[in-house]
Structure formats: C-alpha cells, structure tokens
Amino acid sequence: MNEIDVPLFHFSRGHFVEADYQDPLLEDYRNNPLLEALPPIWDDKTVAKQLASNPSFNVAERELPVHLRMHCVQRISRNFFRPLSRHLELQQSISRLIRDGYVGRNPLTPNYAFRARKDAYELIMKGHTNGYPVNTPTSAGFALVGISGIGKSSSLMRILQMYPQVILHRKYKGQDMPAPYQIVWLKMDCPHDGSIRGLCLNFLLAVDSLVGTKYYKKNTTKTTDELLPIMAQAAAVHCLGVLVIDEIQNLQEAKDDRAAQMLNFFVQLVNTIGLPVILVGTYKALPALNGEFRNARRNSGQGDATWHHFQKDEEWEWLLQGLWKYQWTDKKVELTPEFIDIMFEESQGISDIAIKLFMLTQWRALDKEIEHITPELICSVARDRFTLIKPALEALRSGKKNQIQKFADIYDSVSIDDYLDRIEAEKRKAARLEVIKTELGYDLQEQTVSEVNGWLIEAGIGEAIALKAAQTVVQKHLHEIDTVDLHKEALKIALQAQNNTSSTNKSIPRSKSKVKSKPTEPNDLRVIVSQGKKQKLPAYDSLKVAGYIKDPMEFIG
Incomplete structure (x- = not known):
C-alpha cells in the first residue's frame, strides 16, 4: 500500500457563520448552544420560498443574436428549481434529524470534550455499540433512494445549504465553549470502489478543510481499522450534526464484504456518538441497504424516502409551468396538453431528462432558425440526443417489470407496505402542493x-x-x-x-417659493x-x- 493512497475526493461546501443564539421555542431544545445556534424551524411556506430559484429572463433578450441566446438557455440548468411536495417533506425530515441528534450532545455537560474524544475512540475501537454515555437520538437516520436523474443530490444540497455548514462558538451565556467549531452537516460521495479507508481519509480531509485541523496529515499511513475510530472521534469533537453519504450504490462495487463493513460502521456512529447518517443512492443501492443499516433505522421516526419518477399529474404540470416561461426562441409557445403529454412521454417523468430536453430543443430551434419549439421538434431531439438512455426509457414506457428490472438505477421492487405508504404519500403531496402554489402563485x-x-x-x-x-x-x-x-x-x-x-401636492401655493421646478x-x-x-x-x-x-x-x- 502506498504511503498516501486517497481515492478521488469530493465533498460539498456551505457557509461559515459565528453563533447567534436564538430561542428555539421548544423546551427540549433550550440551553443547548448547538441547537440555539441553528436557524429557526421553518414552516412549509418559508421553505418553498427559500428553495425556489428562477433564472434571469428578459423578453428583450429574444432580440439578441443567436449565439448569445444559446448561452441564455444554459441558465435553466444552473438556476431553475421548482419546489415540490417531496422537497418540503425532505427538509422537515432533515430539520428533525439534526435537532434530535444534538439533543443528546450538549457541549456544556461536564467533561464533554474529553469524553467525546476518549469514548468515541474507545467504543469504536472495541466494537461496542451499546450507546454513548449521553442520550442517544431516536432518529438514527434514513436512506434516500430513487430513480437516477430525479434530483436527489441537487435537492438535498439546496436543503442543506439553508443551514450554515460550520458555526463558530466563542462564549455561550458567559461560558467558554469547549468545542469552538460546530460542523452542522457534511456531505460526501461514497468512493467509487466502496473503499472504507478511502471514505475515512476523505472525511478527515473534509474536516481539516473546514476547521483547520490536521487529521489527514497525521493519519495517512494508518490502516482501515485504525482510521474508523479516528473518524468517529473527529465527528464527536466537532459536533457533526448529520453525515450524508451520496452515491451509496457504489457499495455494490465493493470487494469481499466491504459493503456490510461500511454499513455496520455507520450503525456504530449512530449508536456510539448519536450521529445521524443519511445514505443517498439509486435503486441499485437497495440490496446493500437491506442489512444492518435497515435494522438500525427500523425505529427511526423519519422513515426512508423513495423518489419515483413523476406521474403525469398536477405536480408534473406545475413543474412544466415553471419551466415553460424560459423560452429564448423568436416566439414563445404556450404550454398545451399536447406539450405536457409529449414532455412526459419523452422523459418518462424524470425531471433531469425533461429539463435537458427542453434546453436541447431550444438550442436546435435557434441553430436551425426555427421560430418556436414544436411537439415534433421535441420528439426529434429526444430521438437523436437520448440514444444512450433510450433502452431505459423504453423499459419504463413499456411498464413491464421484467424489462425495467434490467436497469438497476431505475428499477424499484415495491412491496405491499411500500404501496400503501405511497397512497398515503399522495395525499400529503396534494396538501403540500397547495401550500407551494399559495406561496409562489397559482398562475x-x-x-x-x-x-x-x-x-x-x-x-x-x-x-x-x-x-x-x-x-x-x-x-x-x-x-x-x-x-x-x-x-x-x-x-x-x-x-x-x-x-x-x-x-397635486405642488398645486398648494407657497409664498416663499422662488424657483418653479418643471x-x-x-x-x-x-x-x-x-x-x-x-x-x-x-x-x-x-x-x-x-x-x-x-x-x-x-x-x-
């Protein structure tokens, strides 16, 4: 093994703030600086407004030369985000999860910093999972799985960035804080080969980058067994609120029993230091999640989130209504039932594909000097530009289980319990969509x-x-x-x-006025x-x- 053997590394960044302690309004969250430094608990209307993002658009830009309008279309992929019911539900789950995790970890308890260092290290080292010496949270975490391209990662990042990533604590009620840095969230990708050692080193690099420590430099030569307790120790000392591991389907590529080992380690993090863990991936990750981590989350109050592709319903139309405003072709066309049907047929309700299709169609119209987009043009672009994903889309279009299950990223094995849960979720979705429409405007x-x-x-x-x-x-x-x-x-x-x-105001005579302004x-x-x-x-x-x-x-x- 090389002295420094680190897989490709990526972690998401947020913003750094100084603690501003506010009354959390709930008794069980009071007198804990980690909780009082968090933003307020938002209602659905506030979340919908904060998440919404619209590209800049001016009708005069339709008069610009074609090569400039091509770049205007690119704004859609960068800035367009239409909040939906699933986003409000995910934000609520994360809000509860972070706060519940901090309830049992108050840095003002006696010898907190010492115990966080010592106990987290020793419990993981010895393989004990019977609980950290302070209250363990009831919410162990959850898994967010769904079809590829449905917006799991991008939506999660928008929600996480509503919270500061690092909070600097100086004094709380006149008392020095034993742990000056609070890392509220950390989101990382699972290494492509499912390497636990790679995950640990990436985690330590991320913490070093955020708070200026030197965990990585001091531990590059350590083995996986030695790195696991160090990672747990760093998470405890720096008051990590939630750990998010994306691309968890990469565990399917792990050799031997690495997948089981990594998931078991996440369970240990939950049980020893009370750190909530969120695992994110495509349906391909489901087999790996059906073991230890599933058992650990069984008593979680949050429940796993499964994001299926959209149905051709009111929410799909709401998404397209927001998208349809951004047309830089010579003329704009209205969103008709025919366009709604064509966009669904060619994207199969996968939002990422629908947005790309809308952009690609505009680019072709501009390039070919076509005045506006048409249903025929959309079909033509889909046929020419989606050749790589065509088999998967055709499988979804067929509705046949034996065809769909050939594509692990889009296949979902649905149990009767999942089906009943989905019916209940549809009711909640309708209610939340009404809240979003009320806040952002019905039409x-x-x-x-x-x-x-x-x-x-x-x-x-x-x-x-x-x-x-x-x-x-x-x-x-x-x-x-x-x-x-x-x-x-x-x-x-x-x-x-x-x-x-x-x-009208100037019609009142003023005797001393010398200059009459026009x-x-x-x-x-x-x-x-x-x-x-x-x-x-x-x-x-x-x-x-x-x-x-x-x-x-x-x-x-």
Whole structure:
C-alpha cells in the first residue's frame, strides 16, 4: 500500500457563520448552544420560498443574436428549481434529524470534550455499540433512494445549504465553549470502489478543510481499522450534526464484504456518538441497504424516502409551468396538453431528462432558425440526443417489470407496505402542493404581478403605486406577457402616477417659493437614470430598459 493512497475526493461546501443564539421555542431544545445556534424551524411556506430559484429572463433578450441566446438557455440548468411536495417533506425530515441528534450532545455537560474524544475512540475501537454515555437520538437516520436523474443530490444540497455548514462558538451565556467549531452537516460521495479507508481519509480531509485541523496529515499511513475510530472521534469533537453519504450504490462495487463493513460502521456512529447518517443512492443501492443499516433505522421516526419518477399529474404540470416561461426562441409557445403529454412521454417523468430536453430543443430551434419549439421538434431531439438512455426509457414506457428490472438505477421492487405508504404519500403531496402554489402563485398572471411589483419597489417606487402599476400593466398585456417588456411599461405607469401625485401636492401655493421646478414626465431621461441608480443599474442599462437605446443589430442588414 502506498504511503498516501486517497481515492478521488469530493465533498460539498456551505457557509461559515459565528453563533447567534436564538430561542428555539421548544423546551427540549433550550440551553443547548448547538441547537440555539441553528436557524429557526421553518414552516412549509418559508421553505418553498427559500428553495425556489428562477433564472434571469428578459423578453428583450429574444432580440439578441443567436449565439448569445444559446448561452441564455444554459441558465435553466444552473438556476431553475421548482419546489415540490417531496422537497418540503425532505427538509422537515432533515430539520428533525439534526435537532434530535444534538439533543443528546450538549457541549456544556461536564467533561464533554474529553469524553467525546476518549469514548468515541474507545467504543469504536472495541466494537461496542451499546450507546454513548449521553442520550442517544431516536432518529438514527434514513436512506434516500430513487430513480437516477430525479434530483436527489441537487435537492438535498439546496436543503442543506439553508443551514450554515460550520458555526463558530466563542462564549455561550458567559461560558467558554469547549468545542469552538460546530460542523452542522457534511456531505460526501461514497468512493467509487466502496473503499472504507478511502471514505475515512476523505472525511478527515473534509474536516481539516473546514476547521483547520490536521487529521489527514497525521493519519495517512494508518490502516482501515485504525482510521474508523479516528473518524468517529473527529465527528464527536466537532459536533457533526448529520453525515450524508451520496452515491451509496457504489457499495455494490465493493470487494469481499466491504459493503456490510461500511454499513455496520455507520450503525456504530449512530449508536456510539448519536450521529445521524443519511445514505443517498439509486435503486441499485437497495440490496446493500437491506442489512444492518435497515435494522438500525427500523425505529427511526423519519422513515426512508423513495423518489419515483413523476406521474403525469398536477405536480408534473406545475413543474412544466415553471419551466415553460424560459423560452429564448423568436416566439414563445404556450404550454398545451399536447406539450405536457409529449414532455412526459419523452422523459418518462424524470425531471433531469425533461429539463435537458427542453434546453436541447431550444438550442436546435435557434441553430436551425426555427421560430418556436414544436411537439415534433421535441420528439426529434429526444430521438437523436437520448440514444444512450433510450433502452431505459423504453423499459419504463413499456411498464413491464421484467424489462425495467434490467436497469438497476431505475428499477424499484415495491412491496405491499411500500404501496400503501405511497397512497398515503399522495395525499400529503396534494396538501403540500397547495401550500407551494399559495406561496409562489397559482398562475402566471399572479406570479408576474408579484415579480413586476417587487421590481418597481426595488427601483424606488412607493408600494401602493407599484402594486397598482403592476396590476394594470399585466392585465393590459395579459395575452402578450412574454412579448412585451413589462418592467418598462410598468415603470412608465408608475412614474406618471408619481408625477400626478407630485403635481397635486405642488398645486398648494407657497409664498416663499422662488424657483418653479418643471414637472417630470415618465419619459424624462433624468428620472429614468435616477430610478435605475436606486436599483444599482448603470445609466446605459437604465436607458436601454426604457427603450431609448436600440440594439445596433436592427440597423444592420
């Protein structure tokens, strides 16, 4: 074995904050700095709003040259995220899991730091799993498994990043903190060969990177048996809230009994130091999870999460409604039942494939100088560009179990219990979708009014005038929302309203007034530039938004 033998390494990063202790509002979470330093417990409406992400889009960009619009389309993959019921449920599970894990690990208990170091190391070293000396959490963790491409990893990261990754503690109620650094979450990929030693070294590297320790440098030559207790020790000392291991299906590639050994180690982490563990993978991981880790989670209050591909239902339509706004082709097409059917048929309800298909179709339309996307174009792109995944999609399309189970990443063996759970989950999904729609807007009209209203307020327009202007311009251009620059039109209406209000106020005579200022007009360049500055826009951009600067391409030809 080489002195330094480290597999390819990746771990996800969040943000670093200083502790700001807040009342957690629940008695069992009080007087524990690890819990009081966490963000508040959010309701579903807040979570939906925080998770939602929309690419920047301006209808004027449809006038840009094709090569620039190609890059605009790329924004969809970077920034588009439409929260769904499964995301709210996952966030709630993680919120409970982290907090429940910290209930039994209060650094203010006597000799906490010493016991965390010594006991975690010795218990793992001796193979004892009968419990850490403080309260062990009831929530051991859970597994998140599902079809490949359904957004497990990306959704999980968005939720984790709602929490700080590292919290620096200095003093709590005048008392020095024995453990200054609290690592709230750590997400890593399972090594491609299922190597336990690789996982341990990667973990130590991640901790070193986050809090400046030197675990990795001091332990590169140690064996797997020696590394396991060191990893547990580091997790305990630095108050790790939850450990997330992604790509757990890689355990299927592990030699000998490595898979069982690694899963057994996760069980030991849960039982000795109370560290919740979340395992994430495709259906291919299910055989590996049906052993020790399943037994350890049996009493978990969270329950495993299984993400199947979407059904052609209200939630699928909600996802496409959000996506359909972002069209940079010459003309926009409305989302019709035919498009909903075609997108489902060609993606089989796998969100990642649907988003890529939508982007690829736009790129082809732009490249071939086709004015807008069509159902035929979508089918053509799917046929040409999805050749590698075509067999798996055809298996899903067939609905035949013997065909689907050939593809381990998309196959799910469903028991009768799972089926009954899924029926109950459908009821919860409908309720949560209503919450999301209420928070983010039921339809495009309501969403557009909200967006234009917010833009005007940021530009310095009063709230009452901004809302009225937004409602007026959206109602006026209801059937051409994506062909008119609503910001510019709404700004004109708002400035006119402000001017009228100002003129009314100035009609009262003032005896000492020496200079009469000229009333400003909505198209007064000074006003437009001034309003732009309030939104941190350069004068050039402000005038361009208002329509005073033309695209030079208009005059070429």
